[in-house]
Amino acid sequence: MVSTAVRAPDSRQRFIDAAIRLFARHSFAGTSLQMIADEVGVTKSAVHHHFRTREELLNAVIEPLLDGLRVAVTAAEAHRSRPARAECMLTGFVDLAVGNRVLAHVLVGDPATIEMLRSRPEVSDLVDRLFKLIADTDPGVGGWIKADMVLAGLSGGISARTRDLDDDVLRRHLLEASRRTLGLRAPRRPGPAD
Amino acid sequence: MVSTAVRAPDSRQRFIDAAIRLFARHSFAGTSLQMIADEVGVTKSAVHHHFRTREELLNAVIEPLLDGLRVAVTAAEAHRSRPARAECMLTGFVDLAVGNRVLAHVLVGDPATIEMLRSRPEVSDLVDRLFKLIADTDPGVGGWIKADMVLAGLSGGISARTRDLDDDVLRRHLLEASRRTLGLRAPRRPGPAD
Numbered sequence: 151m152v153s154t155a156v157r158a159p160d161s162r163q164r165f166i167d168a169a170i171r172l173f174a175r176h177s178f179a180g181t182s183l184q185m186i187a188d189e190v191g192v193t194k195s196a197v198h199h200h201f202r203t204r205e206e207l208l209n210a211v212i213e214p215l216l217d218g219l220r221v222a223v224t225a226a227e228a229h230r231s232r233p234a235r236a237e238c239m240l241t242g243f244v245d246l247a248v249g250n251r252v253l254a255h256v257l258v259g260d261p262a263t264i265e266m267l268r269s270r271p272e273v274s275d276l277v278d279r280l281f282k283l284i285a286d287t288d289p290g291v292g293g294w295i296k297a298d299m300v301l302a303g304l305s306g307g308i309s310a311r312t313r314d315l316d317d318d319v320l321r322r323h324l325l326e327a328s329r330r331t332l333g334l335r336a337p338r339r340p341g342p343a344d
Numbered sequence: 345m346v347s348t349a350v351r352a353p354d355s356r357q358r359f360i361d362a363a364i365r366l367f368a369r370h371s372f373a374g375t376s377l378q379m380i381a382d383e384v385g386v387t388k389s390a391v392h393h394h395f396r397t398r399e400e401l402l403n404a405v406i407e408p409l410l411d412g413l414r415v416a417v418t419a420a421e422a423h424r425s426r427p428a429r430a431e432c433m434l435t436g437f438v439d440l441a442v443g444n445r446v447l448a449h450v451l452v453g454d455p456a457t458i459e460m461l462r463s464r465p466e467v468s469d470l471v472d473r474l475f476k477l478i479a480d481t482d483p484g485v486g487g488w489i490k491a492d493m494v495l496a497g498l499s500g501g502i503s504a505r506t507r508d509l510d511d512d513v514l515r516r517h518l519l520e521a522s523r524r525t526l527g528l529r530a531p532r533r534p535g536p537a538d
Contacts, residue, residue, distance in 0.1 A: 179374030295517040303497030323489040
C-alpha cells in the first residue's frame with residue numbers, strides 16, 4: 151500500500167528530528183517551517199498538519215528534555231545537604247546534556263530560543279531551581295558565577311573535537327571538570343588502590 | 345547645520361552598536377539589515393552605504409574582539425611552560441569576555457554565526473591556537489573537554505544574574521573558577537595573612 155500522506159506518529163517524530171538538525175545548522179531563528187518541510191521531503195502543509203507555528207514545533211522538540219529536567223530537579227531537591235543536592239543535580243544535568251548533545255548545544259546560546267522558552271513560567275521556574283541547586287555550593291556571587299559557568303560549559307561545551315566520544319567517557323570527564331569548578335568532592339567509589 | 349545624512353564615522357559605529365543589541369535579542373540569523381536601519385532610525389540604503397551584507401556587518405562587529413584575541417594568543421604563546429601559557433591565555437580571554445559581555449554571549453552559541461566566522465581561515469586558526477593553549481594543561485581528551493567547558497563557560501556563562509557586576513569582581517570570580525576547572529595554580533600574590 152503506497153500513500154502520499156506520511157503516517158501520523160512517525161512523521162511527527164521525523165519533523166522533530168529534522169528540526170533539531172536544522173536548528174543546529176541555522177539556529178532556531180534561521181529555520182523556517184518550509185525548510186523543515188524541504189528537509190523531510192514533504193509540503194509545508196504536511197508540517198502544518200502537526201505544528202501550526204515554529205514555536206509549537208520548538209516546544210515539541212524540547213518536551214522530552216524538560217521532562218528529564220523536571221525529574222532531575224525534583225530528585226536533587228529531595229536531598230538534605232547542599233553538596234548532595236548539587237551532586238545529584240549535576241549528575242542529572244550531565245546525563246541530559248550528554249544524551250541530547252546536539253539539542254543542548256543549540257539551546258544554550260540562542261537568545262531568541264531561550265527567551266521564548268523562558269516566557270513559559272513552568273520553564274523559567276525549572277531553570278531557576280536548577281540554577282539554585284548548583285549555585286548553593288558557594289552562597290553569594292561566587293556561586294552564581296560558578297553555576298553560570300558550569301551550566302553554560304556543560305550545555306555549550308561539547309565541540310566538534312569531542313562530539314564523537316563515547317557517552318560514558320564524556321560523562322565522566324564533564325562530571326570531573328564540573329566538580330572541580332564547584333569544589334564538590336566526588337562520591338566515594340572503590341579507587342585503584344582499594 | 346542640520347543634515348538628513350548621518351556622518352560617516354559616527355554612523356558606522358552606530359550601526360555596529362545597534363547590530364550588537366539586535367544580535368543579543370534576536371541572534372544573527374534573526375536580524376536583518378532592515379531591522380538595524382529601523383533601530384538606528386534611518387533607511388536601509390543608509391546602512392547599505394556602509395555594509396553591503398549582514399556578513400560584512402558581522403565582520404565589522406567582531407573585528408575589535410579578533411584584534412584583542414590575536415594579541416592575547418600571541419602573548420600567551422611566548423611563555424615557556426604549559427601552565428604559564430594557559431594562565432596568560434586565560435587572563436587575556438577573561439579580559440576580552442568581560443569587556444565584551446554582550447557580544448561574547450551572542451557569539452558563543454549561535455551556530456550560524458560561528459560557522460560563518462570559522463569559514464575565515466584566520467579566525468579558525470586563531471580559535472585553534474586559543475583552544476590548544478588552554479587544553480594543553482592536561483594533554484588528551486580530559487584537557488579538550490576542560491577547555492571546551494571553560495571557553496563555553498566564559499563566553500556564555502554571564503547570565504542576567506551577574507550581568508551588572510563590576511568588571512573587576514566578575515573577572516576575579518571567572519578566573520578563579522576557570523583555574524579550578526583546569527587545575528591551574530593562581531599566580532602568587534600577597535595573601536591576607538602575608
